[in-house]
Amino acid sequence: MHKPLPVSIPTPSSSLFARRTLIAALAATPVLPALAQFRVEVSGVGLTQLPIALVPFKGQDASPQKISEIVQADLERSGQFRGVDASGQALDEASRPDLSLWRQRTADSLVVGSVTRLGDGRYDVKFRLWDVVKGQDLGGQSYTVPQGDLRLASHRIADYVYEKLTGEKGIFSTRIAYVTKGGSRYSLWVADADGENAQAALASPEPIISPVWSSNGQQLAYVSFESRKPVVYVHNVASGQRRLLANFRGSNSAPAWAPDGGSLAVTLSRDGGSQLYTIPAAGGEPRRLTQSASIDTEPVYSADGSTIYFVSDRGGAPQIYKMGASGGAPTRVTFSGTYNISPSVSGDGRWLAYISRVGGAFKLHVMELATGNVSAITDTSADESPSFAPNSKLIVYATHLQGREALMTTTLDGKIKARLAGQAGDIREPDWGPFQKQ
Known part of the structure; x- marks a missing residue:
């Protein structure tokens, strides 16, 4: 029984x-309607957050996804990072940034990149990560993806940045x-x-x-x-x-x-x-x-x-x-x-x-x-x-x-x-x- x-x-x-x-x-x-899309609101302050600047990716205004914003939201949600003002700058992965400027803005690291629509409808997403404090290029990657995978590419960029700067594997993808x-x-x-x-x-x-x-x-x-x-x-x-x-x-x-x-x-x-x-x-x-x-x-x-x-x-x-x-x-x-x-x-x-x-x-x-x-x-x-x-x-x-x-x-x-x-x-x-x- x-x-x-x-x-x-x-x-x-x-x-x-x-x-x-x-x-x-x-x-x-x-009883409330189902939904498929979310928005992210981060609250709270951690004790050891790493200040990072994400310059808006070149070409992302014409892209259906704002790559740098997705990457920044991922990193901030992890609790390990806080965003630094990156306004007024136009850089991409091929630029040699003036790292002294970013030091003045209190950034420890910098992410720059671009997104380009190709003739076949896919998108070429490229980025580079800089260690502002040490003045080092920490590398970058490129992804050629269909429009539906632009968010996934963004999450993989966040994973790369997270692992390079914390030594631990990222979970954003x-x-x-x-x-x-x-x-x-x-x-x-x-x-x-x-x-x-x-x-x-x-x-x-x-x-x-x-x-x-x-x-x-x-x-x-x-x-x-x-x-x-x-x-x-x-x-x-x-x-x-x-x-x-x-x-x-x-x-x-x-x-x-x-x-x-x-x-x-x-x-x-x-x-x-x-x-x-x-x-x-x-x-x-x-x-x-x-x-x-x-x-x-x-x-x-x-x-x-x-x-x-x-x-x-x-x-x-x-x-x-x-x-x-x-x-x-x-x-x-x-x-x-x-x-x-x-x-x-x-x-x-x-x-x-x-x-x-x-x-x-x-x-x-x-x-x-x-x-x-x-x-x-x-x-x-x-x-x-x-x-x-x-x-x-x-x-x-x-x-x-x-x-x-x-x-x-x-x-x-x-x-x-x-x-x-x-x-x-x-x-x-x-x-x-x-x-x-x-």
């Missing part, structure tokens, strides 16, 4: 835990997935990491929840209610083809890819209460991982695939636990707070992001796994679905702002946040995809 929700867990209409576990996932949510609800229609979207250039992967009159990327970025697993119950599908992003993964008796929910892509962890109630199982990515018979009388759900793998973090109410209220990827005795991870859900583990293995209920508010928290130190990094009250960028430096999450659901990114210290918000829309369930192969 299905285990009832413990008294300490709120009703499905108010509980993120209940939404994710799908015990009763048809939660009441605002990666993708995110998220769900919108418009009227009675639900849509699953794949978009650039800044939320722009969104492409609809699936639309349905029934709820779509819990999208999660495979480690190679080629597939999304998600839960759909098309069968009037929660069922797990795997969707090929490039072809649009999908296959049924889990449609067992009861609910099938909360998919999580193993890093090797060969299997997924899922939450099934086929044998009674909600428990964790693994299932081959090609489908097949699930193997049970947990054997408890409690609700066990929301599994996520560590980057090396050795550990599964998950949510359980086995202690009387939802907390985050971990166990070996093949099962075994769980160990409790979260101890501060009485209600902790929605774990996400950083790719470098250092951080755990999760949602904690604090005085009735649901807030994003980050734990340093080595020390157990926990920080609350938002001042909003309805956060959900945190997901780390593949370089472990940013988190995307959903929250309520000004009466609507919106996506945000934040640095791990909470100092720099960017709202990925459209003109209207109810946006939820984000998941940040892996690095893209160039």
Whole structure:
């Protein structure tokens, strides 16, 4: 018999835990139009931001995309950079800039470039990066792309600049997935990491929840209610083809890819209460991982695939636990707070992001796994679905702002946040995809 929700867990209409576990996932949510385009608003001040000047690219006024503006927005959203006034200058990648001028403007680095429309309709995008302090040319690249890839070229420029100046890999050319609800229609979207250039992967009159990327970025697993119950599908992003993964008796929910892509962890109630199982990515018979009388759900793998973090109410209220990827005795991870859900583990293995209920508010928290130190990094009250960028430096999450659901990114210290918000829309369930192969 299905285990009832413990008294300490709120009703499905108010509980993120209940939404994710799908015990009763048809939660009441605002009905707002779906959207595909976002704008970025960066707020906050970091302590060690690098001042960078981005001169408007030569020819970009005639281009459908303003390359330098996209690059600057990417870099500022990372929390590592702040823009320096670059007005009144006309430079491109072939120029030899007067670096003393840029030193006077307090810039540490300078990006210049051009965008040219070719006869076949494609665009030639070129750029160069300068170290203003050392007076060094740090190189550049060129991309010949169709109009539809101008944003991608911009994101790759930002990745180049970020890596050259920080020594770490940039994530601007990666993708995110998220769900919108418009009227009675639900849509699953794949978009650039800044939320722009969104492409609809699936639309349905029934709820779509819990999208999660495979480690190679080629597939999304998600839960759909098309069968009037929660069922797990795997969707090929490039072809649009999908296959049924889990449609067992009861609910099938909360998919999580193993890093090797060969299997997924899922939450099934086929044998009674909600428990964790693994299932081959090609489908097949699930193997049970947990054997408890409690609700066990929301599994996520560590980057090396050795550990599964998950949510359980086995202690009387939802907390985050971990166990070996093949099962075994769980160990409790979260101890501060009485209600902790929605774990996400950083790719470098250092951080755990999760949602904690604090005085009735649901807030994003980050734990340093080595020390157990926990920080609350938002001042909003309805956060959900945190997901780390593949370089472990940013988190995307959903929250309520000004009466609507919106996506945000934040640095791990909470100092720099960017709202990925459209003109209207109810946006939820984000998941940040892996690095893209160039």
